[in-house]
Amino acid sequence: MFAAAWTASPQLPSEGFTPNWSREGFWRQSLRQVVRLTAGGERVRVRFSNAYGNSPVRVAAGAVAAGGSAVRLTFEGAAEGEMPARGELVSDAVQLAVEAGESVVVTLYFDTATGPATFHAQAFTTSYRGDGCLLGGEGFTESSESWYFLSAVETDSGRTDGIALFGDSVTDGFGSTPGADRRWSDALASRTGRAVLNAGIGGNLLLNDSAWYGERGVGRFGRDVLQLAGVDTVVVLLGLNDIGFSETDEQPTYKPAPVVSAGEIVAGYRELIRQAGELTVIGATLLPFGGSDHWGERAAKVSHEVNEWVRCSGEFDGVVDLNRVMADPGDSDRLHPAYDFGDHLHPHDEGYGVMADAVVRCL
Incomplete structure (x- = not known):
């Protein structure tokens, strides 16, 4: 049974407390976000929220990594997925062993314009953005102190x-x-x-x-x-x-x-x-x-x-x-x-x- 191991509550795009990318969104860019899990497991799945989006958001590719291992995300078996307007997108479960207290890295590539991004304003940790598809982890040139689209990481802890x-x-x-x-x-x-x-x-x-x-x-x-x-x-x-x-x-x-x-x-x-x-x-x-x-x-x-x-x-x-x-x-x-x-x-x-x-x- 899957259970939440990390969450962030979605917010309406806004100027926020510090400069952020929520109103401009993403286009032909990759987004790298790091979160710390509070439960472990052998498999992981990720939830993305478009709760405040008025149009669908296409995810062209995604990956999740922990402990030096990286796995490509899939969505109903496909390499790409779509967050419905005012809805959410849930990845398929992927094999990735994680422990409580371990950080995982979630990377997304958007090949079309997202429009304003549902986000969480105050992450108190750094997220990264760069041009092109950067699932390999190199080439990120900008940083932000917010989370975007990412709303939960779940593991098969069964707890x-x-x-x-x-x-x-x-x-x-x-x-x-x-x-x-x-x-x-x-x-x-x-x-x-x-x-x-x-x-x-x-x-x-x-x-x-x-x-x-x-x-x-x-x-x-x-x-x-x-x-x-x-x-x-x-x-x-x-x-x-x-x-x-x-x-x-x-x-x-x-x-x-x-x-x-x-x-x-x-x-x-x-x-x-x-x-x-x-x-x-x-x-x-x-x-x-x-x-x-x-x-x-x-x-x-x-x-x-x-x-x-x-x-x-x-x-x-x-x-x-x-x-x-x-x-x-x-x-x-x-x-x-x-x-x-x-x-x-x-x-x-x-x-x-x-x-x-x-x-x-x-x-």
Whole structure:
């Protein structure tokens, strides 16, 4: 049985946080992307998303490589495939032995114009582009810090105990060391030996869509979590941007940012719990964010109310109190200085490790 070993949540093409190729797409070019698996196996298959494409995207050729071995991808037995408009393309399974913690390289060649590319804005690792068909791995001349079209890598691990982390930039890994795989999803995978699937999108909101930061959480949950093969647990850490975006006028990408109440956030959590069905749903309290650009009197009040509901309602199957674990002992509204990336909002590598440890204790 195939199960997800790595995932990235698709986003609408946009300018993103850093320069990227999503709006221009690809034409007579190859794309090389590197991802780190959290489960091993003897066979691999790859999923590509064209969720935000208005026309089909032709993949002229593809390959996947790991540990010095490379295998050409096929699609229903053919060397080329097509991602349907607003759909996905799944490769055939290929023989390629991989281990948990190993990186795999996925290379695609597009011989016709793709148009704007469904992508994941913040990869915190490097992707590469070059002219012509470069499946051999040489000739890439440009780099980007995003993933394009690539949405999942699955292995024949047969495991059914995968954990999905559903959230915003904290889950996505903002503040971790780029290229080092030090997100809290990576840390949790290394501590548990289970597949851990990252379903975070930087800037994502629980209740409202954003052209920059993805579909609202209650809308994308089915695609980004429930459709993942082999998952039995989801950790929900989302809602801080709903509360905090309305506190600043300095970031135009935060707009529109409706002012939301604790009750509305709670209603969003209840909708996720309802959608999750038989999955184990662990609620995480929102991290302290005092002193950040998300902080304000109203944000403080609403976040305190939301966290108290998560702790005490009994509606989640389990609770991990990240707010208390990550708080400054001298000021519980602020992120502990030893874990703070520097913006009083995101942890760094060590802080993400502490978050992973806290989840391990409640599994």
